Amino acid sequence: MPVMNMVQALNNALDEKLGGDPNVLIFGEDVGYFGGVFRVTDGLQAKHGLTRCFDTPIAEGGIIATAIGMGAYGLRPVVEIQFADYILPAFDQLVSEAARLRYRSNGEFWAPLTVRTPYGGGIFGGQTHSQSPEAIFTHVVGLKTVVPSNPYDAKGLLIAAIEDDDPVIILEPKRIYNGPFDGHHDRPLKTWAGHPKAEVPEGLYRVPLGKAAVVREGRDITVLAYGTMVHVALAGIEEAGVDAELLDLRSLVPLDIEAIVASVRKTGRCVILHEASRFGGFGGELSALVQERCFDHLKAPIERVAGWDTPYPHAFEWDYFPGPARLVAALRRAMEY
Template sequence: MPTMNMIQALNSALDTLLTTDPDTLIFGEDVGYFGGVFRVTEGLQAKHGLTRCFDTPISEGGIIATAIGMGAYGLRPIPEIQFADYILPAFDQLVSEAARLRYRSNGEFEAPITVRSPYGGGIFGGQTHSQSPEAIFAHITGLKTVIPSNPFDAKGLLIAAVECDDPVIFLEPKRLYNGPFDGRHDQALKTWAGHAQAQVPDGHYTVPLGKAAIAREGRDVTVLAYGTMVHVALGGIEESGVDAELIDLRSIVPLDIDAIVASVKKTGRCVILHEASRFGGFGGELSALVQERCFHHLKSPIARVAGWDTPYPHAFEWDYFPGPGRLAAALRRAMEN
């Protein structure tokens, strides 16, 4: 199997879909001739033509509205929103149309669209290029939200998302596209060095949505994470010296609650890690679900390690990020109880 980084794996997934399914097409800002700002769609327009991979005006609402119409018609569009922060102008289309179309039409129409978008920090992008809005989408019944942490999963999850008949928000962690962007700062991802590239099969394969992976087995604490934070968690676990089990959720909707419960019942402790702000973050939902199902097995309070409850701080983003040290401290506190 060829060795790929996440950008190459995602490009391979899109190439596979365009080759095998004539109903798929890709569009968005700069995804055609330019190949996308992160080059995920590089070469696809030249290979598959102007009608299968093309540029759009700078109109996120128009991009998503067009995709919904195409999906209702029977196509499987893969629109790209250049940064996850830019999805908000299309939020009404996603909530009021895509997520509800099957119910509102009594099953006559569907919206099988997969909205790809780079998300999270790590490139000094500031408040308009670095946010982590996954909890917003997880709250909307009818949308699925997927966040890969490695190249193999990225390709398999993307193909599975496009083949799903529901609208999917597919968030791609920018810090993981090529590995750490800035070695002076990104010591948090030292464990990523061994995962920045992986063997990824050519052609078609899928990773099922809603199926978590055990990224590290352990007996004392369960750590729940996804995307970039999986690798931050590995660093934090190593720093703490705690024998923690790490669950890579891979998708937050659908959520593999069975895998979470099995792990927490085994360890008796749970620490939740995500990059987004703590208040209102998806960690709060995870905490509630664990408490409801594992209360009598818990040996210590459920802990959350997350971003600051502030607007995204451009100049201080490496302090804003939950790093290995913050997770290590939370793991040690969990073991004190």
């Protein structure tokens, strides 16, 4: 089976969909001839043609607005916002238009667009190339928000997103495009080679939206994570020496509430890990859901480990980034409660 990094897996998904569905087209800043600043659309224009994968003006609102219009016509546009930090000029289009078109037109019109956007820190990108804005999308009813953590899921989730008839935002953790990252920034870089999830089948397959993956089974504590933090969580669990169950949520909306509840009812403890700043983050919603549905099973307060409530500081990237050490501390607090 071919071994791919996440960039190649995403590229392969786009290639498959362009080849198989004439209604799929790709556009965004620098995605055409150049193939995208992270190379995710590399070669697609040359292979599939100028009108299937093309550059746009620098206007994120315009990119999303035209994608909605194309979607309403019957196409399945896949657009790239170069960095998630730059999606905000398109926010009105996402919130007021894409997310509500189906509802307000009583199903006459809908917007089956897919928005791909690299997010997250750990690349010394400073405050405008590092943010994790998932919670501002998960709060919007009508938007689906998906976060892959490995090449296999990236391809399967992207194909499922493109085929989905509702707007889907795929937040691509750019820190793990080229290799898994466990938060130990001072250790040698790893590539995806040898990782079981880097084996990516040819052809179309789907990872369904709304299905979490159990990355590691355990009895004593549940860890909820997504994106880069899945790898940080694995490292933290090993270092803490606890028998933790790790769920990779993969899809935040729709959310696999059954998998979360089943795990926490089994373990009785829950730690939530995300890179975004803590206050108002997606961890708050997860914490509330677990408390509401698992209260009688909880043996310890739910812990949240997250980025600090500051902008992402360039010099203090690794002080901001919630690495394994902070997860270990939270796991121990929960276990010793």
